[in-house]
Amino acid sequence: MAVLGVFVLVIAGMGGLSLCLYLTMINGLFHWWYLGAAAGWAFIVLTVDRSILAEPSYGDLRPVERRADHIASLGDQSLWPPSLAAEP
Numbered sequence: 001m002a003v004l005g006v007f008v009l010v011i012a013g014m015g016g017l018s019l020c021l022y023l024t025m026i027n028g029l030f031h032w033w034y035l036g037a038a039a040g041w042a043f044i045v046l047t048v049d050r051s052i053l054a055e056p057s058y059g060d061l062r063p064v065e066r067r068a069d070h071i072a073s074l075g076d077q078s079l080w081p082p083s084l085a086a087e088p
Contacts, residue, residue, distance in 0.1 A: 008049045016042030 016038035023034045 004053060008046060008053065011049055012042045012046035015045035 019041040020034045020038040023037065024030045
């Protein structure tokens with residue numbers, strides 16, 4: 001789980017940095033208040049990302065698992081997954 005937490009922090013940091021760079025490119029020069037805006041944006045990204053990871057609600061997966069079992073039982077693995085079936 002620690003790796004996931006570090007990954008979330010890296011994503012948030014990259015979001016803040018990208019906002020700062022975006023504002024600098026759009027306006028043509030750097031202002032110090034961009035750092036505050038970037039920190040606020042990074043916090044929003046961090047909060048949303050954490051909520052997505054903390055509370056996954058996938059619903060009832062039994063129909064999906066049955067379909068996956070059915071596809072696996074067909075025996076013709078050249079049709080599934082399609083990306084692996086292509087031959088050069």
